Amino acid sequence: MKITLTLIAIIVAVFGSAPAIAAPVELISNVFVEQRIIAEDGHETIKLLPAERVIPGDKLRFIITYKNAGEAAAGDFVITNPVPESVAYAGWDGDFPPVVSIDKGKSYGVLEALLVRTADGAERPARPDDVTHVQWKFANPIPGGGAGQVSFKAELR
């Protein structure tokens, strides 16, 4: 028992602290809720407020900010955001389209190409609310000091 515990401690030490030294990429998750503001002249604007309290039907915006704080480039960079269970994916946002998964992250593709097998064995095109994971695969390495954001829209079920 004592040996096992020591082993886990070593593994945690390796996995936990090594990345901070080798390539300190930072990932910050923020979730916002859309607030529609209608001005006196009828002009409507959407303001994003931090989503601390939400109610069913609220429109949400998930924004993930990444930053390579090191000097070496980070290659094969892939960001994955599992969609929380009570949240329905409602399309990507910004200028970088993600691939999505409808099988809890086992496989990914563009939403339009995915099929859902129904209980009776038939197949239907996947809908946004079938999405379980959202993933961005970066074609180019993130250079040292490089940063950016990816984003998707959702609605609270």
Add this chain to the structure above:
Amino acid sequence: MFWGKCELRCVRNWSVAKPTVCSLLLVAGACLSPASAIALGTAAGTTIINVAHATYTDGASLPQSVTSNAVSIRVEEIIDVVVSTVGAQPVAVLSGDTGRMMTFRVTNSGNGPENYSLLGNPLIGGDQFDPSLVRIVLDSDGDGTFDPLNDQIYAPGGEPLIGADGSIDIFLFVNIPGSATNGDQGLLTLTASATTGSGTPGTLFPGAGQGGSDAILGAASGTSSATATALVTSDLPTLAKSYVIGGDGLPTKGARITYTIIANLGGSAVTSPVVTDPIPQGTHYVPGSLMLDGAALSDADDSDAGHFTGSAVAVALPGSGGGPQSINFQVEIN
């Protein structure tokens, strides 16, 4: 319980050699509470946690991973309610009717359980008479029909608790004044209001929601009403039955009883009316005795209006608007 379930899943799906990946899954929203899986609207009090993660290769081409902060979002309770009437409207009543039942339904369209106070109001304008409200009864056993044994009379303090997306039927009993005449309408409104509060949509009641969440008034303002209409219809179809015992007029064995049914459809819109009358126990039908307006009808189920079914007589009447029609038949006491 919550974390125990997640750990189990973790051990099954991932080898012990990947503790960091495992802990990542635990906070990645894969293990939300079961309450979040309800069909209509995430339950109030649910906590949603979002975590993103990334993989990449570092400067030495070694695989690395990084996990974001966990964003925690609490689902607040939205208070909403819809009151509707149940069954066809208007409800046909007779002048002077007592204890007529009008059925409403209160539906909790919010995402948390709420108690609702009930207010019946017959004193509203736009009608010709005011029904008098006798009592409000809850369909406590939820079977959709009034049952005096199981259904509770509503009184303040007994505000029904309705779960999210649940509903309860409410029976309002009214008397119709004898002064109401044919064609008069009487309106009756039922209002249900969340006991947590009602008012301007968006009003916040801190900590008053399910599971310590805040309660927020939805578009319905936490209150809703529906109006039922009682319509005095003096020309409802009526059936009047009488009998004469033949011979010495005593109900003894072999005595023959002649029944007369006067059917009056009045001006009501009735389609394909059929009068059915079972032969009383202890008697038997006298073959060939069935008549409509004095004309004999055969016992067979054929082209004429009536027949004997073996246990009852059945006579089809012409459609709506007919005047009084007379049906006769005889039975003999066994």
